Amino acid sequence: MSISNLKFDEKGLIPAIIQDAETKEVLMMAYMNEESLRNTIRTGRTCFWSRSRQELWWKGESSGNIQEVEEIDYDCDGDTLLLKVKQTGGACHTGHKSCFYRGIKREKEAEKVFDPEEVYKKA
């Protein structure tokens, strides 16, 4: 499989699901363009495209909470990625391990694993 066979959308983006390689918890979803995917493959650390800031975004750049990539899978249509990673700290900017810490059917939120005010003020 070559990157050129993947289907990027009309904005040149492909959604990337990030999963903890060990616990299998789904940590977050973000978007990659071709450059950020190539950066990810080259360095072994996740790099995304920020749709709000319209720029490349290295995960953990501010927080230190990097993701080391163990596997990059793609789906049957070639239009979604699944990356299995080793997550330092927590993936979510709110201090939770996973961005999916709340549920429509859940009674309780997941607990925080770090204090975002402490972590992001270092940046």
Add this chain to the structure above:
Amino acid sequence: MSISNLKFDEKGLIPAIIQDAETKEVLMMAYMNEESLRNTIRTGRTCFWSRSRQELWWKGESSGNIQEVEEIDYDCDGDTLLLKVKQTGGACHTGHKSCFYRGIKREKEAEKVFDPEEVYKKA
């Protein structure tokens, strides 16, 4: 959390990651509009919006490979869903358990769990 607080995109869609509740394997990603999400909550079975066919799509309608929903989580931004399900058969139309059966860094494809020619000709 109310559905109206979720952020559907400019096409009225929200990506939904589907995860096996027991094995935690990520099975597929598809899109929901508000109606398909309400159908999913009401019936406890996944319903999506097909972007190619532009219609509601009940998962398992042709194949019998339905998904019974155990949990519906949403991420910190409220713009992505994570559904934990009990999957009958396989999630992928190719006969694989997961749509993510191939990888950029993998040597071997995952094995099929059903024969799609057999399953879909029933429809």
